[in-house]
Amino acid sequence: MTRPRLLRMGIVGGGRGAFIGRVHRTAACLDGNVELVAGCLSSTPERAIESGRDWGLADDRNYPTWEAMLDGERKRPEGDRIDFVSIVTPNHVHFPVAHAFASAGINVICDKPMVTTSEHARQLVEVVRSTGVVFAVTYNYSGYPLVKQARQMVSAGEIGRIRKVIVEYSQGWLASKIEESGQKQADWRTDPARSGAGGAIGDIGSHAEQLVSYVTSLGIQSICADLTSFIPGRRLDDDANLLVRFCHADGRECVGAGGDVLDDEPGARGILSASQVCVGHENDLSLRVYGTKGSLLWRQEEPNQLVHRIDGQPERILRRGNGYLGPAAAGATRLPAGHPEAFFEAFANVYQSAGEAIRARLSGRTDVGGIGLGGPFDYPDVVDGARGVEFILTAVRASASDEKWTRFEIPG
Numbered sequence: 001m002t003r004p005r006l007l008r009m010g011i012v013g014g015g016r017g018a019f020i021g022r023v024h025r026t027a028a029c030l031d032g033n034v035e036l037v038a039g040c041l042s043s044t045p046e047r048a049i050e051s052g053r054d055w056g057l058a059d060d061r062n063y064p065t066w067e068a069m070l071d072g073e074r075k076r077p078e079g080d081r082i083d084f085v086s087i088v089t090p091n092h093v094h095f096p097v098a099h100a101f102a103s104a105g106i107n108v109i110c111d112k113p114m115v116t117t118s119e120h121a122r123q124l125v126e127v128v129r130s131t132g133v134v135f136a137v138t139y140n141y142s143g144y145p146l147v148k149q150a151r152q153m154v155s156a157g158e159i160g161r162i163r164k165v166i167v168e169y170s171q172g173w174l175a176s177k178i179e180e181s182g183q184k185q186a187d188w189r190t191d192p193a194r195s196g197a198g199g200a201i202g203d204i205g206s207h208a209e210q211l212v213s214y215v216t217s218l219g220i221q222s223i224c225a226d227l228t229s230f231i232p233g234r235r236l237d238d239d240a241n242l243l244v245r246f247c248h249a250d251g252r253e254c255v256g257a258g259g260d261v262l263d264d265e266p267g268a269r270g271i272l273s274a275s276q277v278c279v280g281h282e283n284d285l286s287l288r289v290y291g292t293k294g295s296l297l298w299r300q301e302e303p304n305q306l307v308h309r310i311d312g313q314p315e316r317i318l319r320r321g322n323g324y325l326g327p328a329a330a331g332a333t334r335l336p337a338g339h340p341e342a343f344f345e346a347f348a349n350v351y352q353s354a355g356e357a358i359r360a361r362l363s364g365r366t367d368v369g370g371i372g373l374g375g376p377f378d379y380p381d382v383v384d385g386a387r388g389v390e391f392i393l394t395a396v397r398a399s400a401s402d403e404k405w406t407r408f409e410i411p412g
């Protein structure tokens with residue numbers, strides 16, 4: 001059997017001093033299925049070119065602007081141009097780049113939050129539906145093998161009907177006003193013009209929302225939110241506390257679902273906390289899901305294990321790489337048990353699933369959707385991205401409202 005050719009990757013963002021671009025490049029290429037061939041790595045032409053040289057891009061594909069990159073790549077023969085573009089810029093740049101590349105029929109892998117307005121999210125969903133491109137959003141936490149295991153266990157009913165979800169994402173790096181020190185990542189994240197309407201709720205709350213959605217398949221029906229900016233003069237929230245009422249993913253009430261003796265129980269409830277002023281916390285994302293028969297706990301800082309508790313029994317700790325795990329976890333694992341895998345590998349799993357969808361599209365298939373579109377591939381897609389945008393905007397609205405509950409409208 002001949003080996004399939006490498007997929008050709010282009011990248012926008014990830015220049016000198018940037019954070020996540022390097023992770024994307026490493027993750028995309030981890031399995032040896034992708035090569036980076038083109039890029040516009042920075043917001044200024046000079047820095048873009050310098051940064052592209054650092055990464056060894058050929059001069060004719062090391063572009064000064066993303067517009068020049070789109071133009072240059074479209075002019076190349078089909079068998080030579082990029083198969084997909086990864087967008088790893090601050091949030092306000094995602095929409096113009098994603099919309100232009102997707103409209104040109106080029107597959108897109110975009111970091112979160114996908115865009116900053118409902119209208120832009122709607123336009124991206126529309127362009128994906130009309131062009132049939134693969135559009136992945138790098139909610140990388142759903143790439144972890146034990147998160148996939150949790151999803152599979154919930155879906156198989158192993159913890160029963162879900163009553164309560166607690167998701168916490170605590171960081172401490174914005175506990176002082178470091179944006180004033182010139183810290184690049186803090187600078188744009190605390191600026192509404194570049195970050196969007198959400199601060200911590202957008203930057204990390206969006207990951208928390210997607211993690212819950214991925215593991216439980218629950219939707220959000222309504223939220224009660226309290227967003228705060230603790231640092232004087234900071235224009236976006238740095239701390240978010242939400243109560244959540246869940247529904248089925250399609251918006252139907254949870255109440256009465258299940259058909260068992262618990263039919264008159266209320267639907268699932270949750271607590272979502274996202275904060276960047278929790279002094280001493282690094283990247284402390286944890287998810288606890290409580291069902292009628294058992295519960296699950298997963299922590300990003302201990303990602304190779306999943307705690308499963310069943311009423312009346314000692315807790316079980318499931319560990320990555322063991323034969324007792326299901327196929328979703330097994331398929332997302334590279335190393336044997338005991339050799340830790342983490343952030344890069346989970347990120348690579350999103351790339352792997354999106355890459356499979358891109359290859360399917362190249363072979364003429366049209367059913368290339370991911371999770372949100374209900375497609376056959378296990379990657380967060382444009383619908384998941386649109387839901388995340390709506391989640392952020394609803395939380396901001398809810399926090400400003402005097403009403404206790406604000407309805408979450410699932411984007412159509």
Ligand SMILES: NC(=O)c1ccc[n+]([C@@H]2O[C@H](COP(=O)([O-])OP(=O)(O)OC[C@H]3O[C@@H](n4cnc5c(N)ncnc54)[C@H](O)[C@@H]3O)[C@@H](O)[C@H]2O)c1
Pocket residue numbers: 012013014015016017018019020021040041042043044065066088089090091093111112113138139140184185188203
């Ligand atoms: N999935 C995750 O875990 C995760 C983690 C961190 C960041 N992110 C997301 O990734 C994105 C980037 O975050 P970051 O922390 O890497 O930011 P960063 O500030 O470190 O890097 C952004 C890069 O984009 C470049 N850029 C800006 N405008 C550009 C333009 N018009 N054309 C080309 N390049 C341009 C900048 O020059 C810089 O090199 C954000 O959307 C953020 O929310 C996701």
